Amino acid sequence: MTGTLRLGLPLVAAGQSQKHVTVNEGLVILDDLVQLAVRDAGRAAPPATPADGDRHIVGAGTGAWTGADDQVAVWQDGAWRFYPPGPGWVAYVQAINRFMAWGGTHWRETGAASSFADPFARPFSSRSRQRVVVGLDSLGSSGGQPGFTDNLRSLLTASLGDAGPGLLPLDHETIALRLSGGDYAVSAGFTNIATLPWSDAKRRRSLFGKGLFCLNVATDELASSDYLLLSGPASDVHAVDLYFEWTAPGQSFRLRQWPTEVLDNAMLVRQADYPELGVVHKLTFLLDIGGVYAGKGINIERIACSGEPLYFWAVEMHGPGTGRDGAQVLDIGTPSAAARDWANLDDARMRMWADLLQADVFILNAGMNDRGSSPQTDVEARRNAAEFSQSLHRIVDRLQSCARTRLLLARPLDPADAATTGLRYYDAVVKAAAWARGCAFFDQRDALGDFATADAAGDMSGDGVHPSAAGNARLAAACAGRLAHLGA
Incomplete structure (x- = not known):
């Protein structure tokens, strides 16, 4: 036997000259694979300017990685070294802050690098499943049936397939x-x-x-x-x-x-x-x-x-x-919920739930109930918007604790009394949060226009606040367009 059974470390032969060459080669392999942490997983082409010691889990390899699918690639001394994984190998993936394990046919995510166990490791972490969560102020059925979430679920199911009831x-x-x-x-x-x-x-x-x-x-x-x-x-x-x-x-x-x-x-x-x-x-x-x-x-x-x-x-x-391929759209929003209520939920528990959900996209709807009572004086509107800003940033921070989740902050439509509610301050808060925290931004007015335009088109319900069934359908279509990259 010239090498060890598991890692293939070269063994020194009896009477071999220059033993240090064989010993050093074994040390290099150990340094490459022990306490394995890679920069990313699933990359097809090698980076243009790798640093010495950089490690990656190869996807469908191209270029210098052709034929090295699923192997661990290490850049060392100006060349790539490749290591085929063995059953049970575990690697920490820096790009997503998660661990992945080799099960014999593919790498799979096993959990977050945190103190919380992840019972949703399979099949929720499957890359083929796209989970969209709608939260904060519920969009499930407001303004008529079907609501925004129902329409969004139907649209994504049509384009991506249905992954079943979901969570x-x-x-x-x-x-x-x-x-x-x-x-x-x-x-x-x-x-x-x-x-x-x-x-x-x-x-x-x-x-x-x-x-x-x-x-x-x-x-x-x-x-x-x-x-x-x-x-x-x-x-x-x-x-x-x-x-x-x-x-x-x-x-x-x-x-x-x-x-x-x-x-x-x-x-x-x-x-x-x-x-x-x-x-x-x-x-x-x-x-x-x-x-x-x-x-x-x-x-x-x-x-x-x-x-x-x-x-x-x-x-x-x-x-x-x-639970496999397709779209899961989950509405965990609560009707009449205010941002301060969500922000007051237990920090550790909310971060745990955000990680366990493993959402690909979390649509955070800063709804009408967050704008405070109306009418408001300008001082009241500014104060309420400042409190809303603090709560929103706290919620975003918790949700972003799950590395794979992308946030889409939604700016609500103008209600009939928009001129007296100080909604312009809330508009600025949501936009500022999206910009400061690296979130996507979805302005519902881009789909329906201001209140007068939407109301004239029949896209607002009689309460002067929520969209009608037709309005919800149009909003969902516009949002689905923003999420089209999920199928890539």
């Missing part, structure tokens, strides 16, 4: 919206976090103000147990990922397939089996897809909370055509 925050409104055609039911034992005041500690720890929690201690009798029933709009759901969090020892719940007659497909989920408290856990539940009880969803029941809340944050449904 569903477990609040009643989101479940109902994304499971139209499916089934869902929530017993009285659950509290919808979105109904709590923004000052409530339970809401500050949540998925941007959404989720469900239970405080009751359930009995062994199904009829008196608290339950959450969730099923997909199609019959090809093969697995369900559930995200939940314990807050006290001894908590548990039972998870089984829906329809509930499938009594032999159940599991008891205990805190002892997932011991960490205050950590978002992921549980993948495989469904029976054959026979009489073709699986479509899950039923959570027999919940033991021990007097402390047990949180159910989100679910993801998977099947042959879900």
Whole structure:
């Protein structure tokens, strides 16, 4: 044997002259591969002026990298050295602040370089899936049906394909919206976090103000147990990922397939089996897809909370055509939410959720409810805009903690009373934030014009603030045009 089995380090032969040459070659290989950190991953062509020691994970290699697909390329002494990866190799990728692992056929992202684990590593991190999140002041249904988010989802699905239901925050409104055609039911034992005041500690720890929690201690009798029933709009759901969090020892719940007659497909989920408290856990539940009880969803029941809340944050449904290629558009905005409310959410929790979402684009809608009460004096408008600016910069900072997420700040339309609201100050705040923080900017007036123009065209609703159904469709089309590069 002339080299080691794993890294191919050259071995010194018996009686070999100039042993230092072989030893030095082995040291160079170790220096190249131990504690592996690369500048980027997926690049096709080598950089024009590499620095000595620069490392990259090659994509579809061209030029000097031809034939080195997926290998680790190292620039040393004026030439490229290539190392084919072995199963389990892990590299830190500086460009995206994430780790990637070689699984034998391709590199995949494994998580952020932070103290938070990433339970959404697969398939949410798939480069082929495009996740667009709409947040802050909800655009889901304002001004008529369908709303901006519904239209945007349809447009991106048509151009990119549909990646399925996507992540569903477990609040009643989101479940109902994304499971139209499916089934869902929530017993009285659950509290919808979105109904709590923004000052409530339970809401500050949540998925941007959404989720469900239970405080009751359930009995062994199904009829008196608290339950959450969730099923997909199609019959090809093969697995369900559930995200939940314990807050006290001894908590548990039972998870089984829906329809509930499938009594032999159940599991008891205990805190002892997932011991960490205050950590978002992921549980993948495989469904029976054959026979009489073709699986479509899950039923959570027999919940033991021990007097402390047990949180159910989100679910993801998977099947042959879900969770892979295509567009996922998720609306986690909250109607009437103000920027100060989002800014007051717990810093660490909000940064964690931003990282776990793994959004490709986050559309941050600085909506009408952020402009303060009207009419306003000029002094009031300036003061409110200054407070809004501080909150907006804080939110942007949190969202940008996820390295792969690009932010699109949306400037709202002019309402009927724009002249008396000081909206011009908010216009300046959003533009300044986009410029200062490197965010894209989407002025909704570019699509519909000012209020008088939009109203005359039938693009404003009767409340004088929100777009009509036709206006929402036009806004979504304009925004989809800005996002067209997602398919590249």
